[in-house]
Amino acid sequence: MTLLAGFRELYDYRELLQTWASREIKARYKQSLFGFAWAIFQPLAFSAIYVLVFSYIVKVPSDGIPYPIFVYSAILPWTFFARAVVGGVPSIVANINLVTKIYLPRAMFPLAAVATHFVDFLCGLVVFAALMVYYRVPLNPTMVLLPVLFLIQLLLIAGVVLGASAINVFYRDVNQMTPLLLQLWMYACPIIYPVSLVPDWLRPWYLLNPMAVVIDAYRQVVLKAQLPAWDHLGMAALISVAIFVLGYVTFKRLEGRFADLI
Amino acid sequence: MPTSSDAVIRLDNVSKRYSLRAGQESLRSLVGAWGSRLLRRNGSDSGQDHFWALKDLAFEVRRGEALGIIGPNGAGKTTILKLLSRITPPTSGTITLVGRSSSLLELGAGFHPDLTGRENIFLNGVILGLTRRQIKERFDQIVAFAELERFIDMPVKRYSSGMYARLGFAVAAHVDPDIMLVDEVLAVGDAGFQRKCYDFIHAFVTGGKTTVFVSHNLYVIEQLCDRVIWLDGGQIVMAGQPGRVLPAYLDHMDQKALVSKTTAESVDGHLRVAQVDFTDAEGNRREAFTTGESITINIKYQAERPIASPHFVLGVVDAQGGPPLFLASMLVDGNVPPSIAGEGVLKCKLGSVPLMPRVYYVWGEIWAADRTRMLMKWQRLASFRVSGTGEEPQQEVGKGSIRHQRVDAPIRVPYTWDY
Numbered sequence: 308m309t310l311l312a313g314f315r316e317l318y319d320y321r322e323l324l325q326t327w328a329s330r331e332i333k334a335r336y337k338q339s340l341f342g343f344a345w346a347i348f349q350p351l352a353f354s355a356i357y358v359l360v361f362s363y364i365v366k367v368p369s370d371g372i373p374y375p376i377f378v379y380s381a382i383l384p385w386t387f388f389a390r391a392v393v394g395g396v397p398s399i400v401a402n403i404n405l406v407t408k409i410y411l412p413r414a415m416f417p418l419a420a421v422a423t424h425f426v427d428f429l430c431g432l433v434v435f436a437a438l439m440v441y442y443r444v445p446l447n448p449t450m451v452l453l454p455v456l457f458l459i460q461l462l463l464i465a466g467v468v469l470g471a472s473a474i475n476v477f478y479r480d481v482n483q484m485t486p487l488l489l490q491l492w493m494y495a496c497p498i499i500y501p502v503s504l505v506p507d508w509l510r511p512w513y514l515l516n517p518m519a520v521v522i523d524a525y526r527q528v529v530l531k532a533q534l535p536a537w538d539h540l541g542m543a544a545l546i547s548v549a550i551f552v553l554g555y556v557t558f559k560r561l562e563g564r565f566a567d568l569i
Numbered sequence: 570m571p572t573s574s575d576a577v578i579r580l581d582n583v584s585k586r587y588s589l590r591a592g593q594e595s596l597r598s599l600v601g602a603w604g605s606r607l608l609r610r611n612g613s614d615s616g617q618d619h620f621w622a623l624k625d626l627a628f629e630v631r632r633g634e635a636l637g638i639i640g641p642n643g644a645g646k647t648t649i650l651k652l653l654s655r656i657t658p659p660t661s662g663t664i665t666l667v668g669r670s671s672s673l674l675e676l677g678a679g680f681h682p683d684l685t686g687r688e689n690i691f692l693n694g695v696i697l698g699l700t701r702r703q704i705k706e707r708f709d710q711i712v713a714f715a716e717l718e719r720f721i722d723m724p725v726k727r728y729s730s731g732m733y734a735r736l737g738f739a740v741a742a743h744v745d746p747d748i749m750l751v752d753e754v755l756a757v758g759d760a761g762f763q764r765k766c767y768d769f770i771h772a773f774v775t776g777g778k779t780t781v782f783v784s785h786n787l788y789v790i791e792q793l794c795d796r797v798i799w800l801d802g803g804q805i806v807m808a809g810q811p812g813r814v815l816p817a818y819l820d821h822m823d824q825k826a827l828v829s830k831t832t833a834e835s836v837d838g839h840l841r842v843a844q845v846d847f848t849d850a851e852g853n854r855r856e857a858f859t860t861g862e863s864i865t866i867n868i869k870y871q872a873e874r875p876i877a878s879p880h881f882v883l884g885v886v887d888a889q890g891g892p893p894l895f896l897a898s899m900l901v902d903g904n905v906p907p908s909i910a911g912e913g914v915l916k917c918k919l920g921s922v923p924l925m926p927r928v929y930y931v932w933g934e935i936w937a938a939d940r941t942r943m944l945m946k947w948q949r950l951a952s953f954r955v956s957g958t959g960e961e962p963q964q965e966v967g968k969g970s971i972r973h974q975r976v977d978a979p980i981r982v983p984y985t986w987d988y
Binding site for chain 1: 587588651654655656657658672674675678679681683684688691692695696697700701
């Protein structure tokens with residue numbers, strides 16, 4: 308009941324969410340030479356490194372897809388996930404002076420971090436579109452599933468960021484652990500390698516990672532014109548929803564103590 | 570307490586507990602706490618690691634009322650505002666607020682230093698609950714109020730602190746809430762802008778809006794508030810009209826300001842001021858006097874060896890601080906005892922002291938015979954209280970009377986008008 312009231316309140320504050328997110332974006336690129344170009348450049352640069360290492364030096368198979376677009380199609384959603392988490396986890400601690408001085412729904416801070424990196428994600432999509440043209444990837448009817456995949460990913464991100472940012476107020480260790488855990492998590496996703504390389508005995512466990520399933524599904528629907536395996540996708544959706552609920556409930560339970568503890 | 574239907578703020582048995590332990594806890598400390606709990610079994614929740622900022626507080630504020638909250642530091646005043654503005658929840662009890670509230674707790678708290686004044690007006694306005702459309706409509710008024718027309722497209726990190734606070738107040742002032750919560754914000758900017766803020770809040774109060782003030786500035790409380798709550802230790806000491814609560818509060822603070830007994834020593838340790846007390850014209854020991862009475866300051870000294878021509882200087886100082894109101898100085902009058910030795914009492918009789926009611930301190934210093942070397946440095950020796958003028962004000966007592974009787978000029982010189 309109170310959870311729903313919280314959603315309703317967030318909706319009432321949607322203009323704030325929007326203004327806050329745009330403040331973050333403006334402030335982030337304000338005194339920088341290349342501004343928004345960074346949003347595009349970073350995932351692109353990472354992709355280039357991976358192409359160099361895993362396509363030219365180590366020959367990693369990519370299910371017959373050109374390696375650059377193979378890796379970029381995974382780097383893009385992963386960068387969104389990782390950077391939203393890195394930005395979102397310390398967001399409440401970083402806004403101490405607001406948390407202790409003015410009332411506003413506290414969930415706004417981590418969610419705004421997610422929103423700002425969503426904008427970066429959109430910028431990266433432009434590059435992806437260019438790659439699709441270059442590698443002559445046709446528009447497939449399976450791509451209608453993209454919003455569903457994106458929603459699953461979004462719920463997962465929001466759940467992780469909400470829960471972790473709230474716990475980070477009490478234990479700053481969370482923020483310290485974040486890069487390490489993300490590194491681990493990245494290797495647990497089919498980003499530089501295809502799922503087909505994962506040993507059969509490991510695969511059922513491997514596919515419990517919703518991010519792995521979502522990334523693979525992106526590739527399937529966009530690059531291979533295939534439908535994802537429903538059982539895995541359903542499981543990923545279920546786990547993402549569970550993580551979202553858990554993260555949100557954790558956040559709501561802890562948020563009353565933020566102003567006293569910080 | 571009686572419940573009136575037009576209460577817009579209501580607190581029922583509200584308590585707030587704060588933990589005394591440091592806010593930052595690492596995972597290790599959590600693990601450590603578990604470990605010690607396992608070892609000791611009974612949790613050490615003895616009450617030493619927290620304190621109650623507010624205890625079973627209950628009051629109401631009616632629609633259109635201006636309530637002032639006064640009290641010494643740590644009384645829980647700001648905690649009340651934090652609870653009312655929903656920054657932190659109460660530990661127990663319930664708080665009901667009807668209508669939209671806006672708090673002037675910290676001006677410009679939501680500003681981002683890298684963004685311009687214009688961008689920050691929108692940002693801060695939205696934080697305070699306005700829609701972008703409302704801000705657009707009020708934008709020119711806000712800028713004009715802050716007097717920042719020329720600087721509005723400059724990043725606020727280049728603003729002076731006064732400009733920053735002005736912009737903060739201007740945005741907060743244009744939220745147009747039903748309830749305004751104000752915490753000591755009238756101290757921003759120059760005198761002109763303070764006046765503007767004061768006038769703004771005054772207009773808000775007289776316009777029938779509900780206001781809760783927290784302030785140490787009793788002038789402002791007396792001028793603006795219909796009702797005052799005096800808080801101490803998280804509980805209400807007294808509540809009622811300013812004319813009743815403020816004098817009681819001032820009396821109480823006066824009592825606390827009275828220092829009982831001070832001893833002082835000379836630089837070389839050979840001369841000691843053992844005790845300082847006060848007597849009236851009849852020689853009775855007193856610590857309270859009325860305006861215009863004669864006061865004798867008795868200084869009991871102990872000199873270990875004879876001291877030739879010690880020059881005593883005594884001054885009466887307002888308890889709020891500042892320079893002495895007047896001095897009795899042997900350096901000036903040359904009326905010096907030839908020599909003092911052993912124990913003795915030096916008396917200084919002040920005839921007809923023209924002080925208004927409040928607490929005063931007696932400070933003193935002692936100079937050597939050569940008048941260049943200091944035997945005892947300037948320090949506080951004792952305090953006394955002036956507790957009544959001995960005459961009732963002729964004018965009808967209204968708003969501002971406490972200010973004139975109790976807070977303004979400390980000295981009253983007899984005067985007559987001629988016209």
